Amino acid sequence: xLYFVGLGIDQSLSLKSVRELRTCEKIYFESYTSPRxxxxxxTQFSDLTESVKVELVSxxxxxxxRKILExxxxxxxxxxxxxxxxxxxxxxxxxxxxxxxxxxxxxxHGSSILCSVxxxxxxxxxxxxxxxxxxREPMQYTAYNTIYDNLLRGLHTTILLEWDELHNFFLxxxxxxxxxxxxxxxxxxxxxxxxxxxxxxxxxxxxxxxLCGLTLEELKTADLxxxxxxxxxxxxxxYTEFEALGxxxxxxxxxxxDNTRVISKLSKRMVQKYAKKTLEALARAKKSAAQSVExxxxxxxxxxxxxxxxxxxxRFLNEGRDELAILSIGYAEGLLDSLRFSGLLEFEW
Amino acid sequence: xLYFVGLGIDQSLSLKSVRELRTCEKIYFESYTSPRxxxxxxTQFSDLTESVKVELVSxxxxxxxRKILExxxxxxxxxxxxxxxxxxxxxxxxxxxxxxxxxxxxxxHGSSILCSVxxxxxxxxxxxxxxxxxxREPMQYTAYNTIYDNLLRGLHTTILLEWDELHNFFLxxxxxxxxxxxxxxxxxxxxxxxxxxxxxxxxxxxxxxxLCGLTLEELKTADLxxxxxxxxxxxxxxYTEFEALGxxxxxxxxxxxDNTRVISKLSKRMVQKYAKKTLEALARAKKSAAQSVExxxxxxxxxxxxxxxxxxxxRFLNEGRDELAILSIGYAEGLLDSLRFSGLLEFEW
Numbered sequence: 001x002l003y004f005v006g007l008g009i010d011q012s013l014s015l016k017s018v019r020e021l022r023t024c025e026k027i028y029f030e031s032y033t034s035p036r037x038x039x040x041x042x043t044q045f046s047d048l049t050e051s052v053k054v055e056l057v058s059x060x061x062x063x064x065x066r067k068i069l070e071x072x073x074x075x076x077x078x079x080x081x082x083x084x085x086x087x088x089x090x091x092x093x094x095x096x097x098x099x100x101x102x103x104x105x106x107x108x109h110g111s112s113i114l115c116s117v118x119x120x121x122x123x124x125x126x127x128x129x130x131x132x133x134x135x136r137e138p139m140q141y142t143a144y145n146t147i148y149d150n151l152l153r154g155l156h157t158t159i160l161l162e163w164d165e166l167h168n169f170f171l172x173x174x175x176x177x178x179x180x181x182x183x184x185x186x187x188x189x190x191x192x193x194x195x196x197x198x199x200x201x202x203x204x205x206x207x208x209x210x211l212c213g214l215t216l217e218e219l220k221t222a223d224l225x226x227x228x229x230x231x232x233x234x235x236x237x238x239y240t241e242f243e244a245l246g247x248x249x250x251x252x253x254x255x256x257x258d259n260t261r262v263i264s265k266l267s268k269r270m271v272q273k274y275a276k277k278t279l280e281a282l283a284r285a286k287k288s289a290a291q292s293v294e295x296x297x298x299x300x301x302x303x304x305x306x307x308x309x310x311x312x313x314x315r316f317l318n319e320g321r322d323e324l325a326i327l328s329i330g331y332a333e334g335l336l337d338s339l340r341f342s343g344l345l346e347f348e349w
Numbered sequence: 350x351l352y353f354v355g356l357g358i359d360q361s362l363s364l365k366s367v368r369e370l371r372t373c374e375k376i377y378f379e380s381y382t383s384p385r386x387x388x389x390x391x392t393q394f395s396d397l398t399e400s401v402k403v404e405l406v407s408x409x410x411x412x413x414x415r416k417i418l419e420x421x422x423x424x425x426x427x428x429x430x431x432x433x434x435x436x437x438x439x440x441x442x443x444x445x446x447x448x449x450x451x452x453x454x455x456x457x458h459g460s461s462i463l464c465s466v467x468x469x470x471x472x473x474x475x476x477x478x479x480x481x482x483x484x485r486e487p488m489q490y491t492a493y494n495t496i497y498d499n500l501l502r503g504l505h506t507t508i509l510l511e512w513d514e515l516h517n518f519f520l521x522x523x524x525x526x527x528x529x530x531x532x533x534x535x536x537x538x539x540x541x542x543x544x545x546x547x548x549x550x551x552x553x554x555x556x557x558x559x560l561c562g563l564t565l566e567e568l569k570t571a572d573l574x575x576x577x578x579x580x581x582x583x584x585x586x587x588y589t590e591f592e593a594l595g596x597x598x599x600x601x602x603x604x605x606x607d608n609t610r611v612i613s614k615l616s617k618r619m620v621q622k623y624a625k626k627t628l629e630a631l632a633r634a635k636k637s638a639a640q641s642v643e644x645x646x647x648x649x650x651x652x653x654x655x656x657x658x659x660x661x662x663x664r665f666l667n668e669g670r671d672e673l674a675i676l677s678i679g680y681a682e683g684l685l686d687s688l689r690f691s692g693l694l695e696f697e698w
Contacts, residue, residue, distance in 0.1 A: 008363060009458055015393060016361035044364060084460060086468020092593060096471060099596040107468060109358055109460035109554075111433060114474055116458040119435020122445060125463055126480050130504060133475065153498070155479060205458075240442060247448040266672045274676075298692045305690055309683075323615045326672055327623075327679040334658075334683020335690065341654055342693065343647045 002072035002098045004085035006110025009205030011041045011082050017108045021045070025075035027052050028068060032059040032165040033091075034082035034113075035228045041082075054080075059165070065094045072103045082205075084112035117158055117201050117230050121211060122244020127235065129155035134176040135162040136169075144183035147233055148191045151263050154236030161229060170227035173200060177216055190262045192216065192233075197256045199232040199245075200224060213249040213256065236260050267322035271313050274329045277349070278310050281336055284347040292345060299339070306336045351417065351447045352427035353434035355459025358383075358554035360390045360431050366457045370394075374424035376401050377417060381408040381514040382440070383431035383462075384577045390431075403429075408514070414443045421452045431554075433461035466507055466550050466579050470560060471593025476584070478504035483525040484511040485518075493532035496582055497540045500612050503585030510578060519576035522549060526565055539611045541565065541582075546605045548581040548594075549573060562598040562605065585609050616671035620662050623678045626698070627659050630685060633696040641694060648688070655685045 003024065005017050013021070021027060027045065045054045062068070062079065071077045085091050086107055098105050118125045129150030132143040143159070150157045161171040177198070184192055194217040202210045202224055214222055236258065237245070246253040282303060289299040313328035339345040352373065354366050362370070370376060376394065394403045411417070411428065420426045434440050435456055447454050467474045478499030481492040492508070499506045510520040526547070533541055543566040551559045551573055563571055585607065586594070595602040631652060638648040662677035688694040 006460065008357075008460065010363070010365050012363040012365035014357060014359070014361040014363045015367070016359050018364070084464055084468060087464070087474050089473060089589065092468065092471055092473070093589060096589070096593045096596055107465075109465040109468070111355065111357065111458035111460050112464040112474075115433055115436070115461040115464040116456075119433060119441065119456060119458070122441055124438060124441070125436050125461075126482065128479065130478055130502075131475050149502070153479075240438065240445070244441060244445045247445055270672055270676065298690065301692075302687055302690045322672075323619055323675055326675040327619065330676040330679025331683040331686075332679075334680040334685075335687045336683075337680075338651055338684045338687030339691065341647060341651045341684065342688065343650075344691065344693075 001076045001104045001106060002068065002095070003076065003078035003106050003108060004091055004095060005078050005080040005108045006085040006112070007041065007080065007082050008110035009083055009113055009116050010111075011205065013044050014108065014110075020106070020108060021052065021078055021080075023076045024052055024078045026071050027054045027078045027080060028057045028061075029054050029080045030057050030059070030062055031081070032062075033088040035163055035165070035170070059090065062094060063090050065097060068094065069098055069101055069103060072098060073101070082110070084110050084114075087112050087114065113160070113204065113230055114158060116204060117232060118156075120201055120204060120209075121199055121232060122248055123156055123232065123234065123241050124238060127154075127156050127238065127241070129153060129157055129235075131158045131160065133160040133162065134171060134179055136171055136175065138179070139183070139186075140176075140179040141183050141187065144180050144187060144189075144191060147180070148189045148263070151191060151233075151235050151260055152265060154260055156235050157233045159231035159233060161227075161231065163228060170229075172227075173198075173224060173229050173231055174219060176231065177219060181216075190264070192259075193262070195257050196259055197234065199234060200229055201232070202227070202229045204230065211248055213245060213251060213253070215257075234259060265322060267326055268317060271317045271325045271329050274333060275310050275314055278306065278329065278332050278336060281347065281349045282306050282310075285336060285339060285345055288345045288347040297344065299345075302335055302339065306332045309335070350425045350453045350455060351421035351444070352425065352455050352457060353440055353444060354427050354429040354457045355434040355461070356390065356429065356431050357459035358432055358462055358465050359460075360554065362393055363457070363459075369455070369457060370401065370427055370429075372425045373401055373427045375420050376403045376427045376429060377406045377410075378403050378429045379406050379408070379411055380430070381411075382437040384512055384514070384519070408439065411443060412439050414446060417443065418447055418450055418452060421447060422450070431459070433459050433463075436461050436463065462509070462553065462579055463507060465553060466581060467505075469550055469553060469558075470548055470581055471597055472505055472581065472583065472590050473587060476503075476505050476587065476590070478502060478506055478584075480507045480509065482509040482511065483520060483528055485520055485524065487528070488532070488535075489525075489528040490532050490536065493529055493536060493538075493540060496529070497538045497612070500540060500582075500584050500609055501614060503609055505584050506582045508580035508582060510576075510580065512577060519578075521576075522547075522573060522578050522580055523568060525580065526568060530565075538615075539613070541608075542611070544606050545608055546583065548583060549578055550581070551576070551578045553577075553579065560597055562594060562600060562602070564605075583608055614671060616675055617666060620666045620674045620678050623682060624659050624663055627655065627678065627681050627685060630696065630698045631655050631659075634685060634688065634694055637694045637696040646693065648694070651684055651688065655681045658684070
């Protein structure tokens with residue numbers, strides 16, 4: 001049997017895991033998936049299981065996995081880590097290999113940062129979109145686009161920061177934000193600016209955990225203390241979330257801007273811009289038609305349809321039917337422009 | 350001090366929570382937020398804390414909250430539940446109230462179903478979109494649209510099912526799927542059909558937990574055992590996820606269809622349909638123009654633009670620039686239709 005045991009974010013064994021671990025001949029502890037906050041974390045093992053030795057192992061050891069798997073065939077073995085053991089893909093792959101080799105596996109879950117951070121910040125878990133990770137690599141476009149995508153739906157984004165145990169490297173929140181600002185400069189979806197409000201949860205699960213909320217401007221000079229940090233870029237805050245943040249952050253939250261206020265879908269910007277231009281061009285086309293000699297042609301019908309479809313596009317936009325909105329404004333423009341292309345009328349666009 | 354303590358999905362106290370709970374004069378246990386799997390869950394309290402009585406409380410008691418808050422002002426008090434204590438919004442609101450009344454609060458997190466289910470199923474947590482809950486109410490459009498939204502991005506969806514402790518009511522997975530099928534009938538985004546592949550995790554955290562993967566057709570006659578169940582509608586499976594499911598589900602996964610294969614954005618369906626119609630109408634318009642007496646008018650220019658913009662729309666679609674694709678096809682249609690509206694040409698659309 002191979003156990004995958006998570007100690008949760010506070011790195012504490014559960015009574016159930018103590019019972020199961022007592023049946024193990026070998027316990028491996030890895031700390032490459034979550035920073036170890038507490039040097040005493042290993043002593044809880046020796047306190048409780050005198051017969052079992054805990055061996056600290058590296059990422060390579062787990063990725064190689066052969067010793068762990070071979071051991072599991074002969075006797076109960078456990079791989080223990082902080083948080084939840086199945087968030088790390090290396091553990092998932094090890095489990096798949098174990099099952100393929102006929103080894104029984106059991107997971108003892110622990111609280112994960114992914115689920116804990118929402119509750120710590122008073123935010124509702126069902127208001128979160130896809131999680132992102134930011135690394136020190138340049139061009140963090142995927143993270144930026146996912147945040148954009150989440151914000152368009154008013155959803156919050158949990159942002160994990162790269163942590164490399166081997167080099168004791170934690171990506172600083174400011175470096176992560178700088179990457180996002182570079183992506184903003186390149187992609188320009190108006191996801192963030194200096195007034196964007198960011199939540200930072202530091203050292204969760206430890207005695208000196210800290211929650212703060214800062215604008216990106218304030219972040220530049222803030223003292224966040226030691227890592228690890230996890231960020232949340234909030235979307236549309238429900239009033240209960242707003243209230244929770246107000247008491248948790250110890251700051252005036254009333255003046256904090258809504259991160260979704262600027263962001264708009266390309267479709268909305270498109271329709272608003274072209275609807276305005278189309279109606280202006282229509283006015284000029286009508287003047288031109290009044291002076292036209294082509295009196296047997298039915299300009300009025302065309303003009304009426306241009307106006308109707310332009311109004312329709314704005315209405316569809318308000319109803320959230322973006323595709324129909326864009327189709328309608330494109331159609332309206334085409335109806336009008338055709339009169340110029342065919343040489344029937346001359347007017348400015 | 351008011352503690353919010355989660356027992357995790359296996360309903361086990363952690364060593365840390367034992368230490369903290371021993372300092373409490375009062376412990377309240379609520380079971381309305383997660384089904385109690387194990388009748389012995391309360392005995393772990395009495396085993397460990399002879400001096401403290403555990404009182405079972407109802408949702409109303411927690412929502413009212415006054416006794417809990419008053420007690421916390423005088424002595425350490427704990428509210429304990431399964432899973433993670435901050436997933437439930439009633440707990441978040443109680444915590445906000447506590448802090449406002451000057452009561453210190455501390456959360457001892459537990460593993461939540463939201464984070465555990467991905468790992469249990471061998472799926473990557475970063476491949477999940479927004480979570481949904483399905484209730485017994487008719488017209489579960491929000492859940493349906495969120496699943497659609499997630500699937501368009503290739504993301505998996507965790508589907509929580511309504512659970513009402515007061516009436517011992519668990520929404521059956523089949524009833525939940527029926528609601529989604531009704532939404533499919535009304536909204537027709539091609540999210541699901543009888544071959545859609547669904548993952549079901551039952552009684553997670555208990556000794557008789559079970560994982561299965563079924564098509565919606567197979568679900569109709571499957572024996573899932575007792576609740577609670579949580580569903581995952583998978584999106585695009587990474588090959589490692591595919592492999593994990595293969596060993597975990599004990600079924601031939603090769604033949605399982607990809608849930609994202611049919612789904613397409615409205616924009617894609619729209620452009621493909623109208624591009625085809627526009628080119629067909631263009632051919633007829635050209636024939637009509639060849640017979641027209643309005644020889645001084647520049648039909649050729651219009652026709653050329655209709656064709657160009659139609660081709661552009663298809664190209665934009667391939668480039669993932671959906672808004673431009675729709676705008677272009679709308680424009681092309683308008684250019685062509687204008688010739689009919691103005692009475693210049695007659696042709697079928």
